Amino acid sequence: MNPLESLTRLDPDYPRPAVLNLLAAPHNERLLEYVANDPFGAHVFPGDIPDVAPEAFLDDLDAQLADTRPIHLWSYIPTCSYRCRFCQYPVVIVKGPADVTREKIDHWVDLNIREAQLWLQRVPRLREAPVGEFNVFGGTPSLMGLDSVSRLLNFYRENFGFGPETTVRFEGDPTTLTPDLLARLRELGCDKVSCGVQSFDDQVLKLSGREHTETECHEFLDATERLGFDWVTIDLMYGLLDQTVAGVQRDLEQVRRHRVPGVVCTKLHLRSYTDTRTGVAGDRPAAWQFPSYRNRLAEAGHRWPTLGEQYQMREVLAEGLRADGYGEHPTMYFHRADKPPETWKSIMVDQDRQDAEVAIGLGGSSSCRRSEAMTEVNAGRYAQLVQAGQLPLTSATRFGPTATEARAIKMALSTLQPLRDDLHRERFGGRSLFDEPWNRRWLDLERRELVVTDRAEGSVRLTAPGAVLVEAIMNTEF
Ligand SMILES: C[S@@+](CC[C@H](N)C(=O)[O-])C[C@H]1O[C@@H](n2cnc3c(N)ncnc32)[C@H](O)[C@@H]1O
Ligand code: SF4
Incomplete structure (x- = not known):
C-alpha cells in the first residue's frame, strides 16, 4: 500500500483526522514520506x-x-x-x-x-x-x-x-x-x-x-x-x-x-x-x-x-x-x-533551558550544547570496557554554528510551546529567529499553515496540524 492509500484508509466509525488533507497535499509530500517511513525524531538531536x-x-x-x-x-x-x-x-x-x-x-x-x-x-x-x-x-x-x-x-x-x-x-x-x-x-x-x-x-x-x-x-x-x-x-x-x-x-x-x-x-x-x-x-x-x-x-x-x-x-x-x-x-x-x-x-x-543530559548505562545517550554522545550497545563489549576502567562511549557528534541554532529551534519546536525571539537572541549573540536561513523556512511553513509567526511580538508558534506533525517538520525542514 503506498503512503497516500494508507493515509486515506480510515475507520468509518471515527472522524477524519484533521491533518489528513494537509498531509495529502502535494506540497507536503516530504512530510508524508517522513511519517509513512515511521522514523521517530524527538529524543536524540544529533549534530552535523x-x-x-x-x-x-x-x-x-x-x-x-x-x-x-x-x-x-x-x-x-x-x-x-x-x-x-x-x-x-x-x-x-x-x-x-x-x-x-x-x-x-x-x-x-x-x-x-x-x-x-x-x-x-x-x-x-x-x-x-x-x-x-x-x-x-x-x-x-x-x-x-x-x-x-x-x-x-x-x-x-x-x-x-x-x-x-x-x-x-x-x-x-x-x-x-x-x-x-x-x-x-x-x-x-x-x-x-x-x-x-x-x-x-x-x-x-x-x-x-x-x-x-x-x-x-x-x-x-x-x-x-x-x-x-x-x-x-x-x-x-x-x-x-x-x-x-x-x-x-x-x-x-x-x-x-x-x-x-x-x-x-x-x-x-x-x-x-x-x-x-x-x-x-x-x-x-x-x-x-x-x-x-x-x-x-x-x-x-x-x-x-x-x-x-x-x-x-x-x-x-x-x-x-x-x-x-x-x-x-x-x-x-x-x-x-x-x-x-x-x-x-x-x-x-525547553527553549529557555536545553541543559545537559548525562546517561549512564548500556546504550545511553548524553548531550550538552556543543555535542552529544552515545554509549556502547553491545552488552559484552560494554561490560568489558567498564570492567577495564574505560568509559564505554562509542560515538559522538558535534554541532557547527548553524546546526547549533537549528538544534535549539528543533528542540524548542518539539515542546509545542511558542518560540521566543528574545530567548533566541540572548543565546545566539543577537541573531534573530527571523534572520536567514530561518526566515524563509517560517515563510514557507506559514504558507503551508503549519506555523504562525508574530514578528511584532517576536514569536513563532505551531498551528494545531503543525503540532501533530512537529516531528516531521523538525526533521525535514530544519
Ligand atoms: C524502553 S521501555 C521501558 C519500560 C518498560 N520496560 C516496559 O516496557 O514496560 C519505554 C517505552 O518505550 C516505548 N517503546 C518501546 N519500543 C517502541 C516502539 N518500537 N515504538 C514505540 N514505542 C516504543 C514503550 O511505550 C515503552 O514503555
Ligand atoms: S523489551 Fe523490555 S524495555 Fe523493551 S518494551 Fe519490552 S519490557 Fe520494555
Whole structure:
C-alpha cells in the first residue's frame, strides 16, 4: 500500500483526522514520506559534524558544567524478563530461577555504579552539578531486588549533586512495580514512577509479546493511588498489531478512570533509530522489524493499522486528554491539568533551558550544547570496557554554528510551546529567529499553515496540524 492509500484508509466509525488533507497535499509530500517511513525524531538531536571523538564530548560537557542550571541525569538498567516484539532498545533478557535472575540483575547494577564512578573521575564537575531530575530508566529496572534498588539510589544520591529540588523517578512494567517495591521507592525518596502499559487490551498485549494483562495495569495504578504517589506516568502505544481505534478509545477510558497524572503516547515505530540517530537501538533488531515476519503475521489474518487509522488513534488520545484538561508538553507527553510538564524533558528541550543530559548505562545517550554522545550497545563489549576502567562511549557528534541554532529551534519546536525571539537572541549573540536561513523556512511553513509567526511580538508558534506533525517538520525542514 503506498503512503497516500494508507493515509486515506480510515475507520468509518471515527472522524477524519484533521491533518489528513494537509498531509495529502502535494506540497507536503516530504512530510508524508517522513511519517509513512515511521522514523521517530524527538529524543536524540544529533549534530552535523559526525565521528567526533567521545573525549571531545566529555571536554565539552565538563566545560558546560562549570556554570550550569540543573541537569538531567539518568541511569539505564537494561534487564527485562521478556522481549517485546516491537522493542529495539538495548535490553538483556534475564530468565530462570529467582536467585539466578537476581544475580544477573545485580551484575548490571554493579556495572552501572562502576560506570558512574568512571564518569565522576573523567568529568569531576559532574559531582557538583545540580541534578534537576534523576531517572532510573530501562529495560525494566523494577526487576531489581529491594536491596539493589536501595544500593543504586543511595549511590547516586551520595555521589551526585542531589538537592531538595531533585526529583527521582523509577521505571518498570506492571508485573514488577509491585506494592512492596513501590513502598520501598517511597521510603527512598523516589517521587515518580513510570510504567509501560502500552495497551489495556489483553489480545494486543499478548501479540506484542508483553507478559502482563490489563488486570496488572489496573493493580499497578490502584497501588500507586493507595500509596500516594504524586507523579505516575504510563506509556501507551498506538499502531500495534490488531489494535483498533475503538480499542484506543477504550484505553483512553482507563486513563480517565484512574485520572493518571502523566501519559506518554507513542506511535509504533519500527525503523531503526540508527538510521537517523534519533534514538539508540540495541544490537539485535525487534522481531517486528523484520518485514518478512510482519508479512507472515498479516497473512495469518492479523492486521496492521493503516496510517490513516494511526492518526485517528492519535486524535482519540490527544483530543480526549485535552478535553479532560491535560496539557501536551513536549509532543505526545501529556500531563494532567494540576501537574507540571515532565521535568527531564523540560530540562532538555525547553527553549529557555536545553541543559545537559548525562546517561549512564548500556546504550545511553548524553548531550550538552556543543555535542552529544552515545554509549556502547553491545552488552559484552560494554561490560568489558567498564570492567577495564574505560568509559564505554562509542560515538559522538558535534554541532557547527548553524546546526547549533537549528538544534535549539528543533528542540524548542518539539515542546509545542511558542518560540521566543528574545530567548533566541540572548543565546545566539543577537541573531534573530527571523534572520536567514530561518526566515524563509517560517515563510514557507506559514504558507503551508503549519506555523504562525508574530514578528511584532517576536514569536513563532505551531498551528494545531503543525503540532501533530512537529516531528516531521523538525526533521525535514530544519
Ligand atoms: C524502553 S521501555 C521501558 C519500560 C518498560 N520496560 C516496559 O516496557 O514496560 C519505554 C517505552 O518505550 C516505548 N517503546 C518501546 N519500543 C517502541 C516502539 N518500537 N515504538 C514505540 N514505542 C516504543 C514503550 O511505550 C515503552 O514503555
Ligand atoms: S518494551 Fe520494555 S519490557 Fe519490552 S523489551 Fe523493551 S524495555 Fe523490555
